Amino acid sequence: MKIAIIGGDGTGPEVAAEGVKVLKSIAKIEGFADQLDLTELDWGGDRYLKTGEALPADGLDQLRQFDAILLGAVGHPDVAPGILERKLLLDLRFGLDQYINLRPVKLFPGVETPLKDKGPDDIDFVVVRENTEDLYCGAGGFMHKGTPNEVATQTAIYTRKGCERCIRYAFEYTQKRNNPKGKKLTLVAKTNVLTTGHDLWWRTFNEVAADYPDVEIDYNHVDACCMWIVKNPEFYDVIVTTNMFGDIITDLSGIIQGGMGVAAGGNINPEPGGVSMFEPMGGSAPKYTGTGKINPIATINAVSMMLEQLGQSAAAERVMSAIMYVTDTKMKSQSAGKMGYTTSEIGDLVLDALA
Amino acid sequence: MKIAIIGGDGTGPEVAAEGVKVLKSIAKIEGFADQLDLTELDWGGDRYLKTGEALPADGLDQLRQFDAILLGAVGHPDVAPGILERKLLLDLRFGLDQYINLRPVKLFPGVETPLKDKGPDDIDFVVVRENTEDLYCGAGGFMHKGTPNEVATQTAIYTRKGCERCIRYAFEYTQKRNNPKGKKLTLVAKTNVLTTGHDLWWRTFNEVAADYPDVEIDYNHVDACCMWIVKNPEFYDVIVTTNMFGDIITDLSGIIQGGMGVAAGGNINPEPGGVSMFEPMGGSAPKYTGTGKINPIATINAVSMMLEQLGQSAAAERVMSAIMYVTDTKMKSQSAGKMGYTTSEIGDLVLDALA
Numbered sequence: 001m002k003i004a005i006i007g008g009d010g011t012g013p014e015v016a017a018e019g020v021k022v023l024k025s026i027a028k029i030e031g032f033a034d035q036l037d038l039t040e041l042d043w044g045g046d047r048y049l050k051t052g053e054a055l056p057a058d059g060l061d062q063l064r065q066f067d068a069i070l071l072g073a074v075g076h077p078d079v080a081p082g083i084l085e086r087k088l089l090l091d092l093r094f095g096l097d098q099y100i101n102l103r104p105v106k107l108f109p110g111v112e113t114p115l116k117d118k119g120p121d122d123i124d125f126v127v128v129r130e131n132t133e134d135l136y137c138g139a140g141g142f143m144h145k146g147t148p149n150e151v152a153t154q155t156a157i158y159t160r161k162g163c164e165r166c167i168r169y170a171f172e173y174t175q176k177r178n179n180p181k182g183k184k185l186t187l188v189a190k191t192n193v194l195t196t197g198h199d200l201w202w203r204t205f206n207e208v209a210a211d212y213p214d215v216e217i218d219y220n221h222v223d224a225c226c227m228w229i230v231k232n233p234e235f236y237d238v239i240v241t242t243n244m245f246g247d248i249i250t251d252l253s254g255i256i257q258g259g260m261g262v263a264a265g266g267n268i269n270p271e272p273g274g275v276s277m278f279e280p281m282g283g284s285a286p287k288y289t290g291t292g293k294i295n296p297i298a299t300i301n302a303v304s305m306m307l308e309q310l311g312q313s314a315a316a317e318r319v320m321s322a323i324m325y326v327t328d329t330k331m332k333s334q335s336a337g338k339m340g341y342t343t344s345e346i347g348d349l350v351l352d353a354l355a
Numbered sequence: 356m357k358i359a360i361i362g363g364d365g366t367g368p369e370v371a372a373e374g375v376k377v378l379k380s381i382a383k384i385e386g387f388a389d390q391l392d393l394t395e396l397d398w399g400g401d402r403y404l405k406t407g408e409a410l411p412a413d414g415l416d417q418l419r420q421f422d423a424i425l426l427g428a429v430g431h432p433d434v435a436p437g438i439l440e441r442k443l444l445l446d447l448r449f450g451l452d453q454y455i456n457l458r459p460v461k462l463f464p465g466v467e468t469p470l471k472d473k474g475p476d477d478i479d480f481v482v483v484r485e486n487t488e489d490l491y492c493g494a495g496g497f498m499h500k501g502t503p504n505e506v507a508t509q510t511a512i513y514t515r516k517g518c519e520r521c522i523r524y525a526f527e528y529t530q531k532r533n534n535p536k537g538k539k540l541t542l543v544a545k546t547n548v549l550t551t552g553h554d555l556w557w558r559t560f561n562e563v564a565a566d567y568p569d570v571e572i573d574y575n576h577v578d579a580c581c582m583w584i585v586k587n588p589e590f591y592d593v594i595v596t597t598n599m600f601g602d603i604i605t606d607l608s609g610i611i612q613g614g615m616g617v618a619a620g621g622n623i624n625p626e627p628g629g630v631s632m633f634e635p636m637g638g639s640a641p642k643y644t645g646t647g648k649i650n651p652i653a654t655i656n657a658v659s660m661m662l663e664q665l666g667q668s669a670a671a672e673r674v675m676s677a678i679m680y681v682t683d684t685k686m687k688s689q690s691a692g693k694m695g696y697t698t699s700e701i702g703d704l705v706l707d708a709l710a
């Protein structure tokens with residue numbers, strides 16, 4: 001079980017350290033400590049400032065040797081915004097063909113949501129975001145740049161292969177998730193306006209659906225979906241959506257499940273030999289570096305997702321139970337600096353709960 | 356004051372009728388009844404089913420003769436989704452060059468928000484959405500359509516002129532709004548991913564800002580903005596954004612201000628002689644047609660916005676006060692069927708409050 005740890009920038013390494021602590025502990029408990037092989041990689045903003053590269057030239061090849069990657073956070077105050085996000089995060093997603101962005105949205109017990117009258121039973125769905133196409137392809141250009149006549153374009157490109165593999169994953173996931181309230185997959189797009197790109201998604205969704213007759217299907221326009229996530233999150237079981245809309249929906253979902261301190265996601269290449277990457281949803285929060293104020297629960301949540309992906313379901317569940325015990329009975333809040341404990345004390349509480 | 360009333364489909368005509376009732380009443384009270392000249396146009400789904408056209412061939416020319424348009428709702432159960440939205444709503448926006456979509460987001464007193472611990476002082480901002488460009492231009496196509504190799508594209512096109520006029524409007528609006536908490540305009544985009552299209556927006560925003568030194572400027576990525584709207588709506592004064600992201604943000608904002616029953620928007624052409632169109636945010640809700648269950652407050656809110664645009668500020672404010680009196684002291688809920696009154700009774704309550 002070869003795992004690469006990319007702490008990244010700011011408080012990224014601190015939360016990653018708590019993830020590693022939990023990983024080592026659960027490996028001992030579940031008896032796979034001897035298989036665990038962790039490698040820390042110092043990729044990120046500091047490296048970029050020194051060398052002009054966020055990762056080495058053979059970085060992707062190096063990563064292909066691992067079974068999974070745990071990422072802390074990306075974003076350095078001295079590097080122009082956008083550069084590290086693209087050179088590290090997006091290049092890894094695309095380069096390793098991590099075509100699924102998986103975001104379980106679950107309100108853990110004891111965690112506060114900004115929504116009235118909604119509890120853990122109401123906020124419990126999963127977003128499957130396509131992770132390699134759409135407006136993220138970087139296609140676009142300028143004409144008459146810098147003049148009053150300037151025109152700029154940005155093209156979303158979608159392929160049948162790209163949307164089908166994502167939609168199929170979402171159907172399989174919905175089947176496996178087997179929600180007792182009913183297996184339901186909702187496509188979120190904007191077919192009434194994106195009449196070419198989302199027509200492909202629409203057709204593919206309906207065709208693939210025929211292979212999964214036990215899954216109920218539904219469709220929401222993205223604007224309506226954002227309303228329902230706030231008003232009736234209990235409507236959802238699994239959502240499948242495009243890269244750009246998924247970016248928006250997963251952040252909105254992150255806030256209703258309690259925010260950056262708890263939300264985690266997986267960038268998944270589900271093919272045999274595929275290397276997947278797991279990350280807390282929060283940023284690098286550079287101003288908090290070294291203060292012990294950042295919540296590591298999101299990273300530990302990412303570790304649980306990683307264990308699941310690596311086939312260690314029992315370990316994954318055990319970590320998840322420990323997280324829920326800690327959020328429910330120990331922590332004052334999930335917000336930075338208001339937890340009632342430091343970053344590493346929260347990690348220790350999870351270890352205690354695991355034991 | 357020549358005003359076109361397009362009731363549209365489903366419950367659209369019913370809510371439009373309440374808007375008209377209020378319009379006639381306030382005109383009498385404020386002494387401009389003799390100037391009011393209303394024309395009802397039967398454009399929409401029924402017409403489309405009979406003639407194949409949602410509006411007559413010279414429809415846009417007809418509308419150019421008016422000072423403003425009040426729209427009920429668009430969407431007919433027997434017409435494939437997307438058609439009427441494009442043939443009526445979007446064609447009018449583009450054809451009449453209504454390049455601003457203005458969405459005041461205000462929690463009226465007595466109205467319930469799905470957010471915890473947020474009141475009317477917290478939810479009080481305005482979204483200025485560009486309304487004629489972006490992914491809404493319809494540019495896109497297919498290759499190898501219907502095969503496993505299919506590729507579909509959808510292109511967002513932005514022009515300097517298009518974004519500058521919208522951004523400038525937003526700065527002027529922020530100045531005039533003159534928020535006692537501080538004049539602040541936030542650009543919402545995705546500059547780290549849409550590196551061409553939103554680079555134009557970013558540059559234009561910063562250049563235009565120089566002309567408005569009294570307005571504080573800020574920037575949010577769209578995904579972060581959706582989080583803050585839910586977590587800290589009080590952060591915002593005015594938001595300016597692109598058409599597609601604006602579509603998402605305005606619906607999200609609509610739900611936190613109490614939903615479809617109250618939210619209204621203006622499609623504004625601010626040029627001299629420009630014809631603007633005002634609409635409640637809700638859909639045509641065909642299943643409720645004739646039941647008297649739909650909330651007309653959103654439409655009456657749209658009427659207030661229309662009066663403001665027509666230079667009748669005193670009348671606009673008076674309608675707004677009447678709305679707030681009714682939501683605060685009379686209505687049980689803003690949801691369809693739960694108001695404690697029928698559609699037309701709510702209209703009557705507003706008339707009483709005006710008197």
Ligand SMILES: CC(C)[C@H](C(=O)O)[C@@H](O)C(=O)O
Binds near residue numbers: 086089090247547578
């Ligand atoms: C940092 C940014 C490029 C990234 C994205 O847009 O995908 C982030 O918002 C996310 O959702 O992981």
Ligand SMILES: CC(C)[C@H](C(=O)O)[C@@H](O)C(=O)O
Binds near residue numbers: 441602
């Ligand atoms: C009906 C649809 C085309 C429209 C849009 O996307 O603009 C609607 O959602 C809106 O916001 O007015």
